[in-house]
């Protein structure tokens with residue numbers, strides 16, 4: 001999974017810039033945490049994943065099952081979703097708040113600003129250490 005994961009996608013960059021501009025400090029790719037979350041805010045004990053709609057099988061208009069190698073893709077993508085579930089469980093068990101943001105939610109300006117306000121709200125309500 002790590003090898004095919006795209007780095008620095010535009011939606012993720014947009015989120016990082018917005019967090020930074022709002023004064024949130026974060027770290028990237030904490031490999032010592034389950035699933036190496038894309039963005040980690042230690043102060044808020046919050047881990048953020050920016051999920052690509054295709055790779056994580058989002059139920060949205062950007063996801064379509066590939067027409068070729070159907071069996072391969074079904075196994076691969078269902079495996080990703082299953083791994084995501086396990087990752088979140090482990091992180092929550094370790095006391096982390098986990099936010100999953102879909103790329104499509106950050107794609108358009110209108111939806112991305114409401115996505116961002118939700119993220120900020122969750123961070124503000126998170127217990128700070």
Ligand SMILES: [Zn+2]
Nearest residue numbers: 053058060104
């Ligand atoms: Zn989506």
